[in-house]
Amino acid sequence: MSYQAPLKDMRFVLNELADLAGINQLPGCEDATADTVEAVLEENARFCGEVIAPLNHPADKEPSFWQGGEVTTSKGFKEAFRAFTEAGWQGVQHPAEFGGQGLPKLVATPCVEMLHGSNLSFALVALLTDGAIEALLTAGTDEQKTRFIEPLISGKWTGTMNLTEPQAGSDLAAVRTRAVPQGDGTFKLFGTKIFITYGEHDMAENIIHLVLARTPDAPPGVKGISLFIVPKFLVNDDGSLGARNDVHCVSIEHKLGIKASPTAVLQFGDHGGAIGTLVGEENRGLEYMFIMMNAARFGVGMQGIGLAERAYQQAAAFAKERIQSRDLAGSNGPVAIINHPDVRRMLMSMRAQTEAARALAYVGAGISDIANHHPDEATRKANLAVYEYLVPVIKGWSTEMSENVARDGVQVHGGMGFIEETGAAQHYRDAKILTIYEGTTAIQANDLVGRKTVRDGGAVAKSILAQVRATGESLANSGNDHLQAIRRQLAAGSDALEQVVEFMVANAKSDIKAVYAGSVPYLKLAGIVLGGWQMARAALIAQNKLDAGEGDADFYRAKIVTARFFADHILSQAQGLRHSIVEGSAGVLGLPVDQF
Template sequence: MATYQAPLRDMRFVLEEMLELSSHADLPGFGDATPDVVAAILEEGAKLAGEVLAPLNAVGDHEGCRLEEGEVRTAPGFREAYRLYAEGGWSGLTALPEYGGQGLPHVLGIVIREIMTSANLAFSMFAGLTHGAANAIANGGTEQQKALYLPPMIEGRWTGTMNLTEPHCGTDLGLLRTRAEPHADGSYRVSGTKIFISAGEHDLAENIVHLVLARLPDAPPGVKGISLFIVPKFLVNADGSLGERNAVHCGSLEEKMGIHGNPTCVMNYDGASGYLIGQPHQGLRVMFVMMNSARLAVGVQGLSLASVAYQNAARYTRERQQGRAPGGAVAPELAADPIVAHPDVRRMLLSQRAFVEGGRALAYWAGLQVDLAHKHPDAQVREEANDLLGLLTPMIKAYCTDKAVDCTNLAMQCFGGHGYIREWGMEQFVRDARITPLYEGTNGVQAMDLAARKLPLEGGRAVRRFIGLIAAFCNRHDDELDEFVGPLREALGHLQAATDRLLQDSTPAQTAAAAVDYLQLTALVAFAHQWARMALVAQHRLAESFDDAAFYRAKQHTARFFFQHMLPETAIHLQRIQAGADVLMAFDPEQF
């Protein structure tokens, strides 16, 4: 069975030595996040993940969820685990203090999300969706709605969901048909069917707060006619107590490739009582708060699955004996060498490691941008952080989940035939990872978001800032980091050329044809920037005769692998972008 131990040393390296969290102590919530407090939180999170959640991962996969007379029963052990999670205060770690949260930095929430998700993706989704729903209510709800719904959600007594997709429409929400009819008491009666609703019905919490997109009777067509409603499983009285069951039920559970421990529901709304959030026909504005949070969270899911898969693959390859290493035995006292001695096995392991550690640095840096965008007193800093987030959100969601599929497959490959056998747990990681490029907007949609929406905004301001930030890093460290700055400059040149091409030739077909390659190229440059920063810190620590020299030397070695084996792919992406759309669009559709 697969196991998980949170890589706390590497997590602290990113938080303390790269992001230098203590330098932001003047921002709200950061003053409480002292190194000792952060270390204690990480230790406790790792304990819960390793001792409680990880052992339930295979249980959730094997047992799944059951629908019995409209009620969903989760896998054995999930209810007790969720009780421990809620009692430990994990659901309120970064939530608003005025509603019972601890108000700690968002970046710390990203770290805990990685730990919990690595241990058990299906379980972590219950809490992740609740966090997103609570944020949407906090941003768009009335004071009464916030006071009524946020405290029990932050406490973990209630969970939340996001209801967008319908049987006939997914990405194109303009086709949405769910209706909301005004009622005399100021509420609405919501009717329609939603599909692919994660955690739409379960037995972990007292109540489930559904956020549902629907149309009012006078709604204009398309996405400009969508409103957002709170539709609780149980109606909520004015004093916060629960009333009667609302007219919302789970019609069926999807039979899925993976994430069996989390129910994916078909939800039927039959005149259910709903309560408008925000202004009529402006529902997407509020929902996008949850959607953007969810997209970053899914990127972290990809990172997390790759991390736990790599961890198990590395351990197995150190122990598994098979054949002799090229050039002679490395363990002559044994009947065969550990397979980690073989170059191709090392290639697979380093491919995983370079992604996981680079993705961790990038995801945590994005988490810090969320804090800066919401909490920094300087408007210019907030604007710059928002610009970076606009680029990083689709990039992290798409690139990190595509690589999660690659890395979990590589991890399974390291096990050979044993990786294909259920008892080792590797095939579950492969199956679970496959959903991440699909939900919360497919990765093709993320690429279009970056290339067609984010890139041209304000004449390309966000991308130019991103390129300028990395160019400034190269200028500052040209002499002391020439091994990495040279290749980084070259890759940055590829990104600049691709950016210029798309800004100059912005026809819809050309942009759409180039979008995926543009996202992949941008992500590789972002990873290279993080790896150069990590190599710089490692170089300084080794020069200072810091403790844990082996850790810092491993950082330098992994950085070299990334720059030599992975970063050169930027040239291929640029070539594809420059090729244009003609070869794609010239093919006769009837011949597919």
């Protein structure tokens, strides 16, 4: 159950697909030199593999627990978090002025993958803290930034996002938590928040809760929500800790997976009011939270990829060790099960989907860096639009695929996979949260359809498709059978995606429910076509390297076969998805509610 960061593939994707050298040329990204990045990758891989990954399975067996309002986290988490933050890993992508390393998102992304691949439950505290830092950087006053960000980066404190309430689930318009101004610039908050990841724990001396709440005169719905900082312990002007604030953890959830990460129910204001300060302007809280959520959604996509990689590694190791039954083509005795075709098929499916999702996400991270750092405004704007199209796909598709990969991971183990001590089942349980939190796949798909496709008449989607088709044309020149097979599936997939985009744009006004009935299939279609595009680019580059006699020939040959698998087994689902979207709404919507 060890975890080895897939550094070879990470380097390939960073350098060959996501243009790390180009990103390094952008203003503000000068520190991301090849040498620095290599040192970061190597050291992060070592740290995650040696320190964080070994805690994963034991912590699942002995999860965090609640007693008397306090949460004790799993054995080793506290020490590991200190080591993690002391080594500077919380600050990879955050500004140097607050103690971060100020590296581009593209460089932070493999670090995030490694951390999540090592230990999803542990990594969540870092993911949530990243989110809090992002929100404060976006909307905090200078004083708030000075007071809170440095301790969040250094690991003295951690951060949370407090959105969900018992009656409100995914529907933030229904938020009821009240924030009453005290006349001194502070507010008193009253309400209940649920599903608060690391809402209470013992890994840092303070917890900075970022909380959505309504001021007394706020308009109803999403336009009346403000964002507040509510620390567990109040913070004095000199940065030292003051009184215990009136926010208390009344219980934690008993969950299917990610058991080591405490999921808290937080009660604000049961003893007079939890003191908070406003972040940014009143009633603009949701806007700020969305900035934080976009970062978090990308991060959850990376969780899917990290988890998938780990499940793959575990299944591949088992399949190479486990001896059972003869080879179909004949053997003297039983052979390792990796020689049985269906085990091989499952391993290839796990590997191909993980590599495709990784490539798409890293390319997305690079596009985000261009959107943030490029000197030309039009270039920034165009790249931002592409990045925003990709975020729901990276979140939604990478997590959906991680469920399938974790499932295949159990299946490769056979009966042993169903026994908890093997560890494969933990991935299957852990993966299930990823398609739910930070917005379910349906919510990602709504975003993709509404804000990212219909709003601009499909312009961004088609601009991306033009790039996909350009890759297809490059493939046409190759004499390699694998590349030709990939080209055919990529062309068919692009056609399918284009037809679906046109269907969405054409029907969004006249038949909105029919359009949204296909939202999740559309998200999946976009994922496999864009993931397939990256695998096609990868195969093309690999073939060029082989032709030129450069680099690691085994790696390049494996990349081509993996891309071929993706084309024939994953991308080949595109026609079926297109049909379900364009023709499928009658079946989805035809039954009256009382017939369910």
